[in-house]
Amino acid sequence: MTRNRTTPIALIAAIAAAALPLSAAAKDNDKGEAELAEILEGREAGEPVSCLTRTQRDRMQIVDRTALVFRDGRTIYVNRPTGVRFLDDFDVPVFRIFGGQLCRSDQFEMRSRAGSFAGPTLVLGEFVPYTKIETDG
16 A cells, blocks of 8 residues: 555645635625625614515615615615525525515525526525614704
8 A cells, every 4th residue: 555645735735725715705705794784784683573575575685695685664674594605696586485475494596697597595594674773862
């Protein structure tokens, strides 16, 4: 049995190569978190809800690698689905809605705008409502 003396070097190179995409993903996530913080500035979180009605989800925004944001009048609902790393505002979410409401545990698929190629399937979490903080004065 012969030993491969390059194995430790090859292993180190493979680990370093694998870490590069993770650091890029972390930077993208930081960018998404900063964008979400800007959207939510001056608002406070309420008790999470399980479902949104049709009117509560008319205006949706994707925050890359972070969350889905739904605007309903003065309230903003934030949903952080499973697999947020696949959220990209260039893609289009296709929801599978049962019963007229969009609910926690409902699935949706991200599709490419360029040809509607099928992408990953994600699962919705709870919807956290954020409302403007009332200031005295």
